[in-house]
Structures are given as structure tokens and as C-alpha cells.
Amino acid sequence: xxxxxHESERLRAAGPGQRTRRALxxxxxxxxxxxxxxxxxxxxxxxxxxxxxECFWFRxxxxxxxxxxxxxxxxxxxxxxxGGPAIGREADxxxxxxxxxxxxxxHLFAYGVGTGAIIASEFVxxxxxxxxxxxxxxxxxxQLTPRAVGVYAARLAAVGLxxxxxFGVGQFSNGRLGREFEYELRQRLFSHWETLSTxxxxxxxxxxxxxxxxxxxxxxxxxxxxGLNQLTNAVFLLCSTLWMTLRTxxxxxxxxxxxxxxxxxxxxxxxxxxxxxxxxxxxxRLSDMADLTExxxxxxxxxxxxxxxxxxxxxxxxxxxxxxxxxMQVFQQSALFQSLIPLMGSLSFAVALVYGGALTATRQIGIxxxxxxxxxxxxxxxxxxxxxxxxxNFQRASxxxxxxxxxxxxxxxxxxxxxxxxxEDIRGAVAVHVPEFRYPGSERPVLRDVHxxxxxxxxxxxxxxTGSGKxxxxxxxxxxxDPPPGTVFIDGHxxxxxxxxxxxxxxxxxxxxxxxxxxxxxxxxxxxxxxxxREEVEQAARLACIDEDIARFPDGYDTVIGERGVTLSGGxxxxxxxxxALLKDAPILILDDSLSxxxxxxxxxxxxxxxxxxxxxxxxxxxxxxSAVRDADLILVLDEGRVVERGTHEALLAQGGIxxxxxxxxxxxxxxxx
Ligand SMILES: Nc1ncnc2c1ncn2[C@@H]1O[C@H](COP(=O)(O)OP(=O)(O)OP(=O)(O)O)[C@@H](O)[C@H]1O
Numbered sequence: 075x076x077x078x079x080h081e082s083e084r085l086r087a088a089g090p091g092q093r094t095r096r097a098l099x100x101x102x103x104x105x106x107x108x109x110x111x112x113x114x115x116x117x118x119x120x121x122x123x124x125x126x127x128e129c130f131w132f133r134x135x136x137x138x139x140x141x142x143x144x145x146x147x148x149x150x151x152x153x154x155x156x157g158g159p160a161i162g163r164e165a166d167x168x169x170x171x172x173x174x175x176x177x178x179x180x181h182l183f184a185y186g187v188g189t190g191a192i193i194a195s196e197f198v199x200x201x202x203x204x205x206x207x208x209x210x211x212x213x214x215x216x217q218l219t220p221r222a223v224g225v226y227a228a229r230l231a232a233v234g235l236x237x238x239x240x241f242g243v244g245q246f247s248n249g250r251l252g253r254e255f256e257y258e259l260r261q262r263l264f265s266h267w268e269t270l271s272t273x274x275x276x277x278x279x280x281x282x283x284x285x286x287x288x289x290x291x292x293x294x295x296x297x298x299x300x301g302l303n304q305l306t307n308a309v310f311l312l313c314s315t316l317w318m319t320l321r322t323x324x325x326x327x328x329x330x331x332x333x334x335x336x337x338x339x340x341x342x343x344x345x346x347x348x349x350x351x352x353x354x355x356x357x358x359r360l361s362d363m364a365d366l367t368e369x370x371x372x373x374x375x376x377x378x379x380x381x382x383x384x385x386x387x388x389x390x391x392x393x394x395x396x397x398x399x400x401x402m403q404v405f406q407q408s409a410l411f412q413s414l415i416p417l418m419g420s421l422s423f424a425v426a427l428v429y430g431g432a433l434t435a436t437r438q439i440g441i442x443x444x445x446x447x448x449x450x451x452x453x454x455x456x457x458x459x460x461x462x463x464x465x466x467n468f469q470r471a472s473x474x475x476x477x478x479x480x481x482x483x484x485x486x487x488x489x490x491x492x493x494x495x496x497x498e499d500i501r502g503a504v505a506v507h508v509p510e511f512r513y514p515g516s517e518r519p520v521l522r523d524v525h526x527x528x529x530x531x532x533x534x535x536x537x538x539x540t541g542s543g544k545x546x547x548x549x550x551x552x553x554x555x556d557p558p559p560g561t562v563f564i565d566g567h568x569x570x571x572x573x574x575x576x577x578x579x580x581x582x583x584x585x586x587x588x589x590x591x592x593x594x595x596x597x598x599x600x601x602x603x604x605x606x607x608r609e610e611v612e613q614a615a616r617l618a619c620i621d622e623d624i625a626r627f628p629d630g631y632d633t634v635i636g637e638r639g640v641t642l643s644g645g646x647x648x649x650x651x652x653x654x655a656l657l658k659d660a661p662i663l664i665l666d667d668s669l670s671x672x673x674x675x676x677x678x679x680x681x682x683x684x685x686x687x688x689x690x691x692x693x694x695x696x697x698x699x700x701s702a703v704r705d706a707d708l709i710l711v712l713d714e715g716r717v718v719e720r721g722t723h724e725a726l727l728a729q730g731g732i733x734x735x736x737x738x739x740x741x742x743x744x745x746x747x748x
Pocket of ligand 1 (some may be wrong): 243513514516520538539540541542543544545546594666
């Protein structure tokens with residue numbers, strides 16, 4: 075049995091009670107090793123089946139479908155069962171600082187273990203100079219026997235071993251917690267992004283959002299894992315060293331040598347805010363660069379086709395130069411700040427040599443005491459340097475937290491109404507009475523006096539010049555943009571009074587770009603609904619006339635179609651998106667210019683299939699090619715946001731207006747018979 079088949083069998087054999095983390099971990103490993111292979115896709119399907127839709131909830135309290143549960147699991151996010159620990163629930167709506175505080179509170183014991191281990195390790199390591207001092211004293215007094223040397227060596231080795239053990243435990247424990255927090259924060263970000271409305275994404279770039287999800291979150295994680303370790307290490311190493319010196323070394327020598335170190339807090343106050351400010355600017359410029367990279371890679375085919383590589387390379391270089399300049403500023407400030415701290419350490423050393431040397435020469439302290447003290451001072455330099463690093467880290471993390479805070483404070487402008495009308499079954503009657511619609515922040519009305527009504531099961535064609543408002547009009551139905559109150563109704567209910575999940579669940583929408591995911595074509599179609607069977611996917615593909623194309627693909631429905639469906643033709647992409655919408659089987663179907671890249675014959679067949687389903691769903695077809703709407707019960711002709719003509723195909727032809735002129739033009743150009 076092949077590796078894949080064996081794994082698949084094991085997973086299948088696991089009963090509901092055995093859907094264990096172990097099985098899933100193995101699945102994740104398998105998936106990581108074979109991310110793009112058909113086997114992985116198949117295994118994924120099996121794994122989907124292992125999750126039951128009703129029982130997977132995430133820590134932020136949001137329910138999710140098994141597909142998402144699995145996807146989140148393989149990307150390292152943790153799902154928990156309904157009713158499981160709801161750490162994130164209290165964090166819902168919280169800012170990252172509260173999230174951080176909540177996380178630390180709920181992992182107090184683990185933090186205690188990690189930090190405690192580091193603290194203990196510091197108290198162990200400071201025994202080292204003390205032992206060395208005693209060894210030196212014994213040596214200078216000529217009291218060292220071979221046995222005593224062995225005992226000293228064994229003690230020093232034991233100190234080293236215990237230190238490594240304790241310090242390792244502390245590092246690992248806090249590092250692990252940092253990673254867990256990183257996942258929770260990313261998950262929180264993602265859940266938050268899912269709630270924000272389309273208008274928000276028109277204002278923010280993908281690059282900037284990616285930068286926040288990656289760089290800002292990582293900076294915070296570094297501060298709370300490595301930063302916390304370094305801080306604990308540095309503070310307690312300093313404290314324990316100080317304690318040992320005061321206990322075992324002359325107090326005058328200790329106090330005099332420590333004097334230069336009192337300047338460290340002064341430098342922190344002087345440099346901290348400047349470093350934080352510059353770090354924030356660097357992050358913003360990094361967002362810019364991420365933006366440009368994303369845009370350039372998305373448009374790489376166009377760039378190559380037009381031979382614009384040098385222009386893009388120049389644009390990229392300009393942004394990189396700006397980032398480098400900004401980063402140099404941060405580096406200069408950080409370098410100056412970090413070097414001032416060891417400088418103070420060196421001054422301490424100088425005082426110790428002069429004053430300690432004099433005390434030793436006048437026999438006020440022993441040689442062993444002096445040797446031990448210089449060792450202690452050496453040990454202090456490292457934590458002082460670390461404190462500089464940690465403060466820099468915390469300054470950067472603070473800037474990142476601020477950016478994340480701003481993002482998480484963003485509220486979706488399209489939300490459920492406070493008291494939604496609960497509807498059992500939407501039939502698909504649509505009434506639109508929009509006196510005027512403007513996009514948020516825009517002065518110009520895009521729709522004016524648009525009034526029409528559609529009975530359930532009817533088909534509406536929407537045509538008109540480019541920019542006349544067709545997409546805007548259909549976007550109002552699922553509230554992608556909010557219509558004015560009391561202007562758009564479904565089954566007699568204002569769409570703004572319905573729960574968003576009810577409203578959007580009743581609408582299958584194929585947007586103009588018909589986005590596809592970089593997975594298999596079968597999964598792209600199945601994305602419409604949870605728990606769909608392969609036969610249903612195939613039936614939807616038949617209705618959208620993509621089934622024959624799929625049959626010719628090397629792996630059929632399991633063919634991976636590349637990023638955003640790059641390996642498909644424009645027409646194939648459109649038909650896949652249509653199949654996905656048909657599979658949703660919602661009472662309202664919207665095709666926004668979704669047949670433009672399909673040839674006339676295929677378009678005709680798809681329209682025939684839709685007509686066969688007539689009565690079952692209300693359909694809106696936005697089109698430039700009039701052949702796509704000629705069978706519609708009502709055709710609206712838009713011009714500059716107004717309905718300038720309306721009627722059936724025949725009635726509009728008879729009117730001899732804009733529609734008739736468009737039809738004549740297209741018939742002449744494409745050879746369409748009237
Ligand atoms: N998010 C937006 N913010 C502001 N104005 C917008 C936005 N989206 C579209 N518009 C403007 O609204 C007008 C109508 O756009 P819309 O996309 O609805 O036209 P359309 O008829 O669907 O065009 P096409 O046939 O080219 O797709 C255009 O002038 C456009 O510039």
C-alpha cells in the first residue's frame with residue numbers, strides 16, 4: 075500500500091472518538107510534504123470528512139466550517155471544540171495590548187515556569203566568579219592539593235551544567251508561548267479582516283495588511299519571547315551579580331565601580347521615543363514595498379508582455395532606497411544607544427581597575443576578591459548590552475502594537491441590524507426603489523431614480539455603457555455597499571433589516587473578476603457550500619458548461635489550477651466561478667458580466683441551462699453582450715446611473731432607442747441574428 079493510501083486508510087479508520095490531534099498532526103505533516111500533489115488534495119478531502127461541521131469552533135468563539143478548520147489547522151492555528159476554553163472570547167473586540175494581557179494572564183503558570191527557570195539560572199551562574207575567587211586565594215596561599223583542584227573543577231562544571239539546563243528550559247518555555255501568542259494574534263487579525271466591509275479594502279492595500287500580519291505580529295512576538303527572556307536574564311543577572319558582589323566583595327569598590335551605570339536609564343529616556351518613531355516609519359515604508367511587490371507580481375504577465383521590466387525595477391529600487399535610508403536612521407540611533415551602554419560598562423571596569431588595584435596593593439582586599447570582582451563586572455557588561463537590545467525591541471514592538479491597535483479598532487461599516495428580521499425561507503422577490511446612491515466619501519451620485527420590481531424566479535438583464543452603474547446596482551443587494559434605508563427589499567424586507575448571514579446566504583454572486591483560489595478546480599467549485607458531494611460539483615460544472623474542459627485536464631477535478639486560476643483561460647475561469655455560484659443553489663443569482671469571455675455557443679448553452687432552472691431562482695445578468703440578456707423577463711438599460719429604457723428584448727427593439735441601437739451595432743459586428 076502506498077504511503078498516501080496507508081495514511082488515508084488510517085484516517086478513515088479513525089472513528090469519531092479517535093479524531094485525535096495525533097492523526098491530524100500526521101495529516102498536517104503529509105500535507106506539508108506534498109502540498110500540491112493530487113494525493114494531498116485527496117488526503118485533504120478525507121481530513122475534511124474527519125471534521126464535523128457542527129463541532130468546530132475557534133478560540134475567538136467564531137464557528138467555522140470543517141474546511142476552514144482543517145485549513146487553519148494545517149497553517150498551525152488551533153481549533154477547539156464548541157464549549158472549549160474560550161480564551162479568545164474575552165479578547166473579542168479587544169486591542170492587542172488587552173489581548174497580550176489576557177494571554178499572559180491565561181498562561182501565567184507557564185510564564186512562571188519559564189521566567190522562574192531563567193531567574194534560577196542566573197543565581198546559579200553567579201557562583202562561578204565566587205568559586206574562581208576562592209580558587210585564586212587558595213592558589214596564592216599555596217593551599218591547593220590535587221584533590222582540591224578536582225573538587226573546584228567538579229563544582230565549576232556542575233554550575234555550568236545546571237545553568238545550561240535551567241536557562242534552556244526557560245528559553246524554550248517562553249519561546250513557545252511567544253509562538254502561541256503570534257498564532258492567536260494572527261487569527262484575531264484574520265477574523266477581524268473577515269468582518270470589515272468592502273469599502274475598507276478599497277482604502278487599504280494588500281501589502282500594508284500583509285505587512286501587519288507578518289512583520290508587526292512578528293515584532294511583537296519577538297519582544298514577548300526573546301525580549302522577555304533577555305530582559306529577565308539581564309535584570310536578574312544584574313541583580314544576582316550585585317547581590318554577590320555586595321555579599322562577597324568590598325562595598326566601597328562595588329559602589330564606586332557601579333557609578334557610571336547610573337547613566338543607563340538617562341540614555342533610555344533620551345533615545346527610546348526617537349527609535350520608536352523611526353521604527354514606525356520603517357514599518358510603513360515596508361508596507362509600501364510589500365504593496366508594490368504584490369502589485370508587480372500580480373501584474374507580472376502584463377509587465378513582461380509590455381516589456382516594462384526596467385520601469386518596474388526602477389520603481390522598486392526607489393522604494394527600497396527609501397526604506398534603506400529610513401532603516402539607516404534607526405540603525406544609527408540604535409547603534410549609538412547600544413554602544414553607550416557598554417561604554418558605561420567599560421568605565422565601570424576602569425574605576426574597578428584603578429580603585430580595586432589600589433585596594434589590593436594596600437592589602438585591604440585579597441587577590442581572590444579582586445579577581446572575583448573583575449569577573450562580576452565582566453558578567454554585568456553582557457546584561458547591560460542586552461538591556462539596550464531589549465529596550466530597542468520593546469520600542470519597536472510598541473510601535474507595531476500601536477499599528478495593530480489602529481487596525482483592530484477599525485469597525486465594519488456594514489453590520490447586522492440591532493434587531494434583525496428573522497426570515498425562514500427567502501423566495502427571491504426583489505424590489506429596488508433607490509432615489510440616489512453615492513459611494514462613501516464621494517459627492518457624485520452613481521445611481522439615480524432606479525425603480526423596479528421582480529417576482530421570484532424571474533430573470534433581469536442589466537445593460538448599459540461602461541461606468542453606467544450596473545455593478546453598483548447589483549452590489550446593493552448583498553449589501554457589498556449599503557443602499558440608503560428603505561430602498562432595496564427582498565421578499566418585502568429591507569435588506570438592511572435582515573441578518574447579513576441570512577441575506578448573503580440567499581444570494582449567489584459571481585463578481586466581475588470571479589476570483590479563484592490556488593487549489594484544485596473541484597475545491598474551487600465546492601467552495602460554495604460545506605459538505606458538498608462530488609456528484610453535486612459535477613452537476614454544477616455541467617450546468618456551467620465547464621465539465622468537458624475539466625474532463626480534459628490531467629487530473630480532472632483534482633487538477634490544481636495555479637495561483638488565482640492562472641492555468642485556466644479567461645472563459646474557463648468565468649465558468650468555474652459560475653459553477654461555484656450554481657452549486658450554492660441560492661434563491662437569488664447574480665452574474666456580473668460573467669459571460670464576457672465565453673464564446674457565443676457556450677454562452678447560449680449556459681443561458682439555456684439557467685432558463686431550465688427558471689422559477690427556482692431570481693437571476694440578475696449584467697452584460698455588455700446583449701445575447702446574454704435577450705431571454706430576460708425584464709431588461710434595464712442604464713445610462714449615467716439612471717434607467718433610461720426598460721422592457722423585454724422584443725419591446726426594447728420595438729422602441730428603437732439605445733437598446734435597439736446597441737443591438738444593431740453588435741449584430742453587425744458579431745453576426746448575431748435578431
Ligand atoms: N468603490 C467605489 N468608490 C467610488 N466610486 C466608484 C466605486 N466603484 C465604482 N465607482 C464609480 O461608479 C461608477 C459606476 O461604476 P460601476 O462599476 O457600477 O459601472 P458598470 O456599469 O458596472 O461599469 P462596467 O460595465 O465597466 O463594469 C463609475 O463611475 C465608477 O467610477
